[in-house]
Amino acid sequence: MAFEGPVEDRLAIRELVATYGDAVTRNDPAEWGSLWAEDASWSMPDFPGWELMEGRETIVATWIEAMKNYPFQCNIQTPGSLAVTGDRATGRTYTSELVTDATGATYRVTGRYDDEYVKSNGRWLFQRRAFKVLHQG
Numbered sequence: 001m002a003f004e005g006p007v008e009d010r011l012a013i014r015e016l017v018a019t020y021g022d023a024v025t026r027n028d029p030a031e032w033g034s035l036w037a038e039d040a041s042w043s044m045p046d047f048p049g050w051e052l053m054e055g056r057e058t059i060v061a062t063w064i065e066a067m068k069n070y071p072f073q074c075n076i077q078t079p080g081s082l083a084v085t086g087d088r089a090t091g092r093t094y095t096s097e098l099v100t101d102a103t104g105a106t107y108r109v110t111g112r113y114d115d116e117y118v119k120s121n122g123r124w125l126f127q128r129r130a131f132k133v134l135h136q137g
Contacts, residue, residue: 002080002081002082003079003081003082003083004082004083004084005082005083005084005085005089006084009084009089009119009124010082010084012123012124013079013082013084013089013091013117013124014079014082016035016117016124016125016126017077017078017079017091017093017115018077019031019035020032020035020075020077020126021075021076021077021095022075023035024073024075025073025074025075027067027073029060029063029064029067032060032063033056033059033060033063035125035126036056036059036060036125036126037056037118037120037125037126037127038055038056039054039055039056039127040054040055040056040059040125040126040127040128040129041053041054041055041059041127041128041129042059042062042126042128042129042130042131043128043129043130043131044130044131045130045132046131046132046133050062050066068102069101069102070099070100070101070102071100071101071102072098072099072100072106073097073098073099073100074097074098075095075096075097076095076096076097077093077094077095077113078093078094078095078096079091079092079093079094080092080093080094080112086119087118087119087120088116088117088118088119088127089116089117089118089119089124090114090115090116090117091115091117092112092113092114092115093112093113093115094110094111094112094113094134095109095110095111095112095113095131096108096109096110097109097110097111107136107137108135108136108137109133109135109136110133110134110135110136111131111132111133111134112131112132112134113129113130113131113132114129114130114132115128115129115130116128116129
């Protein structure tokens with residue numbers, strides 16, 4: 001089954017994923033950063049220099065700097081699978097992004113995140129996100 005575990009936890013994680021896309025679209029580093037666990041990791045091996053970032057502070061600082069290169073981005077996040085076990089969960093999230101970069105080029109990126117989530121103080125956060133580009137053009 002693609003979706004397993006308590007409905008209330010799955011809903012909270014879906015909202016976490018949706019909030020991520022909304023914060024990217026609005027370029028809101030405070031909200032975006034609040035979605036990560038303190039000891040989180042984020043990997044984007046398709047992007048040189050972004051192979052692995054560890055710790056919320058490093059992740060957010062890297063994202064803020066990178067977003068300077070993308071004056072427009074509409075980021076839609078859609079869960080493809082989600083399995084919750086206690087205060088931990090795993091999932092797969094698909095992304096559809098419309099991007100305009102600093103050169104004025106506009107293109108679409110479709111990708112997949114392999115996610116790990118952790119529930120901390122009653123709130124779900126990203127523990128690990130690993131991104132893979134599926135299509136760009």
